[in-house]
Every structure is written in C-alpha cells, then in structure tokens.
Amino acid sequence: MQVADELFYARGLHAVGIDEIIAKSGAAKATLYAHFPTKDDLIAAYLQQRSAAWRDYLDTTLATYTDRPRERIDAIFRVLADRCGAADFRGCPFVNAAAEYPDPRHPARLVVAAQRQWVRGLFRDAAREARLRQPEALADQLVLLYDSALVGSHLMGTAKPATRAREAARVLVAAGGTKSR
Amino acid sequence: MQVADELFYARGLHAVGIDEIIAKSGAAKATLYAHFPTKDDLIAAYLQQRSAAWRDYLDTTLATYTDRPRERIDAIFRVLADRCGAADFRGCPFVNAAAEYPDPRHPARLVVAAQRQWVRGLFRDAAREARLRQPEALADQLVLLYDSALVGSHLMGTAKPATRAREAARVLVAAGGTKSR
DNA sequence: ACAATCAGACAGACCTGTCTGTATATATGC
DNA sequence: GCATATATACAGACAGGTCTGTCTGATTGT
Structure with a gap:
C-alpha cells in the first residue's frame, strides 16, 4: 500500500500498473487482489488513506487554534503552503484523481x-x-483558494501560488465575506 | 482531430487509446501517424488547439473592454463562469493534462x-x-481564482464555484492588490 | 492444521506503433 | 481529352509490449 501510494501520487493513476506495484512492493499478486478486489478498489483505498492522513495532520495542527478561528484559517493556508513546498509535492491527489476519472460515480x-x-x-x-458575515459564501471562496494553492503550486513548480493564496485569503477574511461593492 | 478532442476532454488522455480515436473518426491509422508521429504529439496538438480556441474566444470577447481594464477582469470571470456552466464542461483541459503527465518536460x-x-x-x-497597486501580485491571485473556478466547478459539478471566484475577484480588485493588513 | 502469503504462469484484452497493398483525388504532360 | 505521375488517404494485418484479473501449488507464520 505504501508503494502504491508513492507511485500513484508521483506518476498518476493510469500510468502505474498493478504489476509495477507488485514488483516494487514485493507482495504477491494474489495477496494484493485478496486485499483489493480490483484496481479501482486499490485506488479508492489510496485516496482514502491520503484523506485520512491529511485530516489527522490538519486536525492536530489546528487544535491549538480552537478559540482563534481567524488565525485558524490562516494556519490552514500556512500548512498548505508548507505542503506545497515539500520535495515530493505533486499537486492535490484528489484533484489529480478527478482529472483521471471523469465519472462522478467512480469509487475514486x-x-x-x-x-x-x-x-x-x-x-x-x-x-x-469568527462571526463573519456570510460564512457560507466565504467558506466557498476559501475552498477556491485552497484548491488553487494546490493546483497552482503544482503547475508552477513552486510554492509561490500557495503563498499568494494565503495573502488572498487574508483579504477575503478581512473583507468579512462581503460580496464586493 | 475533432474526435480526439472530444474523447480526450471527456474521458482523459490515458483512458482513450489510438484505436478508439481511429474507429470513431473514420481515419486510417497510417493517416493519423502521418500527421502525428506519436500519441504524445497528438495530445500536445489537442491541447494546443484547445489553447488557441480559448485564446481566440477570449480575445474577441475582451476586445470591447480595451479601455476598461477593471471591467475586463470581471468579463474574464463572466466568460469563465459561462464555460463552467456548459453541458460538456469537464474541468480545465490543461489542469487535467498536468494531472496525467507529471513530468514538466512532457510535450503536453x-x-x-x-x-x-x-x-x-x-x-x-x-x-x-487599471493602475492597481502591485499588479504582479494581483495577477497571481487572479490566476489562482481563475484556476479554482475551473477546478472547483469540475469537482462540484456546478458552475457555482466559478460564480464565487468572480465575487472573490471583485473583492481582490476592490482591495487593489493589497496584501491584507 | 489453518490462515495468510508467496512465486509465477496464464488468459484475454488493450496498447502504441509499423507495414503493405489498394483506392482516391489532383496535377501535369502530350 | 486521356494517360501518367504524385500526393493523400484507406483497410487491415502485424509485432511486441502492457494491462487487469485468475489460478495453482508451495511456503511461511501462528
């Protein structure tokens, strides 16, 4: 599973075949299929594991901001920028998976x-x-910036877009979720 | 080429094989390979064509805003939201391609x-x-929102993220490219 | 003994790219 | 106008590799 995780993230879901995962992990094919009946199941499990790991990490990091919601928002973007600057960063595994699997009903x-x-x-x-006006609309906008930090940093090959996203998030939070003008 | 365009966009680059494109287009394989020596060349041509078409469309649409740069920015997001609401919308072909081809040197x-x-x-x-302060930083932020409109609308299956991106862009433009606080 | 895993062969489908001979459209020369 | 040459496209077989998933018998761990 660890090998699949690394290969899928680094190279893409379609680009990595079952045989390569097996060869690199040392597991037997029958064992892999015993645990994951199809490749789609393996992919879904890979994404689920990524999701769980990211959640745990963010939950832990944000725990110190429990009573400071504005700073918590900024902290999310800080953590994100750190992630985007990591050596193995290759974009958002979730956005990447969506690009490869157009069908919204696909397990991934x-x-x-x-x-x-x-x-x-x-x-x-x-x-x-934080008692900001229009928290729902602001949340939507912040999600946009979150996405774009990941996508932009991937495409640009630097974490600069994540830094920019963080700055933009500050502007939006400062504006309090207002629809401009 | 038209068939390849539709298939690649709708289904993904790896997911569509040469034989399927040939079967659906009526062209002979030798003809396809005469025009595009490898599949990668075909993919690059598909993206190039998408790029050129979008540029032409945006250039034409924005021509009426030549002397109104602020409104031009908003118009970009309006056009984008229209695109995201189209029935055949399947995210950004360029972001999608980057997800499938991790190597920055790949033709795509x-x-x-x-x-x-x-x-x-x-x-x-x-x-x-528009003589906004820090045009470079603002441009970076607006690109982020542009990206996120596309990605968000794809993942959500509605054009709402594109609408939200447009609102956020207005906030950023109104703030004039300021780094918050 | 049983459960889990392994090594590795297999099946059938699909993949990219190569090749041959044929067909069609167009241009050129007489 | 007709014959010929050339350019372009076609049908389809082929090669070799890769893919996902199945299966068998053997090995290892508890």
Missing part, C-alpha cells in the same frame, strides 16, 4: 467528494466561529 | 505552461492598465 470520485466536503467544513466552521 | 506540459503564461498576462496587463 466518491472519496474525492467526501474529502472536499470535509475541507469546506473546516472553513465554514471557522468563519462561523 | 509545455503547452500547459505556455497557456498559463498567457492567462497570467491577461490579468497582469489589465491590472497595470
């Missing part, structure tokens, strides 16, 4: 959708706790 | 990079002409 897409709900929940809760 | 990625440079140029030029 279900994991992606759930993950996005969770992220949006982070922002919505923080916006509410 | 070169087209993607050029396309992104062009988009950023649109925003930077408009920000300069």
Whole structure:
C-alpha cells in the first residue's frame, strides 16, 4: 500500500500498473487482489488513506487554534503552503484523481467528494466561529483558494501560488465575506 | 482531430487509446501517424488547439473592454463562469493534462505552461492598465481564482464555484492588490 | 492444521506503433 | 481529352509490449 501510494501520487493513476506495484512492493499478486478486489478498489483505498492522513495532520495542527478561528484559517493556508513546498509535492491527489476519472460515480470520485466536503467544513466552521458575515459564501471562496494553492503550486513548480493564496485569503477574511461593492 | 478532442476532454488522455480515436473518426491509422508521429504529439496538438480556441474566444470577447481594464477582469470571470456552466464542461483541459503527465518536460506540459503564461498576462496587463497597486501580485491571485473556478466547478459539478471566484475577484480588485493588513 | 502469503504462469484484452497493398483525388504532360 | 505521375488517404494485418484479473501449488507464520 505504501508503494502504491508513492507511485500513484508521483506518476498518476493510469500510468502505474498493478504489476509495477507488485514488483516494487514485493507482495504477491494474489495477496494484493485478496486485499483489493480490483484496481479501482486499490485506488479508492489510496485516496482514502491520503484523506485520512491529511485530516489527522490538519486536525492536530489546528487544535491549538480552537478559540482563534481567524488565525485558524490562516494556519490552514500556512500548512498548505508548507505542503506545497515539500520535495515530493505533486499537486492535490484528489484533484489529480478527478482529472483521471471523469465519472462522478467512480469509487475514486466518491472519496474525492467526501474529502472536499470535509475541507469546506473546516472553513465554514471557522468563519462561523469568527462571526463573519456570510460564512457560507466565504467558506466557498476559501475552498477556491485552497484548491488553487494546490493546483497552482503544482503547475508552477513552486510554492509561490500557495503563498499568494494565503495573502488572498487574508483579504477575503478581512473583507468579512462581503460580496464586493 | 475533432474526435480526439472530444474523447480526450471527456474521458482523459490515458483512458482513450489510438484505436478508439481511429474507429470513431473514420481515419486510417497510417493517416493519423502521418500527421502525428506519436500519441504524445497528438495530445500536445489537442491541447494546443484547445489553447488557441480559448485564446481566440477570449480575445474577441475582451476586445470591447480595451479601455476598461477593471471591467475586463470581471468579463474574464463572466466568460469563465459561462464555460463552467456548459453541458460538456469537464474541468480545465490543461489542469487535467498536468494531472496525467507529471513530468514538466512532457510535450503536453509545455503547452500547459505556455497557456498559463498567457492567462497570467491577461490579468497582469489589465491590472497595470487599471493602475492597481502591485499588479504582479494581483495577477497571481487572479490566476489562482481563475484556476479554482475551473477546478472547483469540475469537482462540484456546478458552475457555482466559478460564480464565487468572480465575487472573490471583485473583492481582490476592490482591495487593489493589497496584501491584507 | 489453518490462515495468510508467496512465486509465477496464464488468459484475454488493450496498447502504441509499423507495414503493405489498394483506392482516391489532383496535377501535369502530350 | 486521356494517360501518367504524385500526393493523400484507406483497410487491415502485424509485432511486441502492457494491462487487469485468475489460478495453482508451495511456503511461511501462528
């Protein structure tokens, strides 16, 4: 599973075949299929694991901001920028998976959708706790910036877009979720 | 080429094979390979064509805003939201391609990079002409929102993220490219 | 003994790219 | 106008590799 995780993230879901995962992990094919009946199941499990790991990490990091929702929002973007600057960063595994699997009913897409709900929940809760006007609209906008930090940093090959997203998020939070003009 | 365009966009680059394109287009394999020596060449051509078409469309649409740079920025997001609401919308072909081809030197990625440079140029030029403070930083932020409109609308299956991106862009433009606080 | 895993062969489908001979459209020369 | 040459496209077979998933018999761990 660890090998699949690395290969899928680094190279793409279609680009990595079962045989390569097996060769690199040392597992037997029958064992892999015993645990994951199809490749789609393996992919969904890979995404689920990524989702769970990211959630755990963010939950832990944000725990110190429980009573400071505005700073919590900024912290999310700080953590994100750190992630985007990591040596193995290759974009958002969820966005990447959605690009490769257009069908919203695909098992991978279900994991992606759930993950996005969770992220949006982070922002919505923080916006509410900060008593910002229109927390729902602001949450939506912050999710946009979250996405774009990941996508932009991937495409540009630097973490600069994540930094920019963080700055933009500050502007939006400062504006309090107002629809401009 | 038209068939390849539709299939690649709708289903993904790896998911569509040469034989399927041939079967659906009525062309002979030898003809296809006469025009495009490898599948990668075909993919790059597909993206190039998408890029050129989008540029032409945006250039035409924005021509009426030549002397109104602020409104031009908003118009970009309006056009984008229209696109995201189209029945055949399946995310950003360029972001999708980057997800499937991690190597920045891949032919597809070169087209993607050029396309992104062009988009950023649109925003930077408009920000300069509008005499906004920090046009470069603002352009970066607007590109982020542009990306996120596309990605978000794809993942959510509605054009609502594009609408939200437009609102956020207005906030950023109103703030004039300020780094918050 | 049983459960889990392994090594590795297999099946059938699909993939990219190569090749041959044929067909069609167009241009050129007489 | 007709014959010929050339350019372009076609039908389809082929090669070799890769893919996902199935299966068998053997091995290892508890």
